[in-house]
Amino acid sequence: MGDRQIFPVQTNKTLTDNLATPLLPRYIKRSKTILSARTMPESFSPEKNASFVVLTGAGISQESGLETFRDPDGIWSKVRIEDVATPEAFARNPDAVHSFYNMRRARHKLATANPNAAHVALARLETEWPGEVTIVTQNVDSLHEAGGSQNLIHMHGVHSMARCTGCQHIVDWEGDMTTAHVCHVCGEPGGLRPHVVWFGEMPLELDRIQAALMDCDVFVSIGTSGNVYPAAGFVSIVQKTCRAHTVELNLEPTLGAANFDEGHYGPATEVVPAFVTRILGTL
């Protein structure tokens, strides 16, 4: 596993285990289509009612002005995960954690005005493709919504909400969050935290994600380095279970590029619209 981060180990294991057996009959039923897709990826043409799951990461928002995490000048080159993105960090120094997320929330609010051509192309795919299109994003920005996507799962939460660590109430949030804020439901002082998933915590909506993965014909991974689980394991899950056709769209091939049936590399604003146009052109 090298220096890969696990996010979190238990969740990855549970998701894989749960998905391991039930899809065998479906996989056999589909094997003919799958074989042609695998031998001729460039000519891959999904069935008209094919379901897509599109996993996105920080790279899709980079051209809207947001930093990625692991590129050379990315966020994790400037701050340490252990200082700002774990429950332990929040318990130890809530002011430092709030300050980091207040800065990011402000940046994301500005960027929300600028969904880029990749976000817009995915919304177009959802509108025009006859089958189901589910976007599972690791991003906590709201650029997919701004681009017009509706069938969207924020597996790592969102910057635009706060959660009470006491009663778990979730509330829309704008502007800075501090330890002076009080939950208006339970009155717990200092308990509000960003509604984002930190390292060591359970990602959100895993049941819905699992259902979408189990039912997908095409899995597309966009702008994610594949360092954080369980998202990094989705490609092998769909290959082992429903045998979906798998596609990587990224600035450059990731370490896991060989796991995908096809890959297209360049800025998201170019490769994503081109991919969507190609898929819609098969209709």
Ligand code: APR
């Ligand atoms: N177009 C396409 N891809 C890009 C672009 C671009 N303009 N710019 C960068 N990329 C690619 C990078 O090459 C890299 O592979 O996007 C990827 C970004 O990877 P990361 O920075 O690791 O971001 P991500 O994979 O989303 O991180 C996952 O890590 O810290 C956590 O919770 C955080 O959700 C995040 C998770």
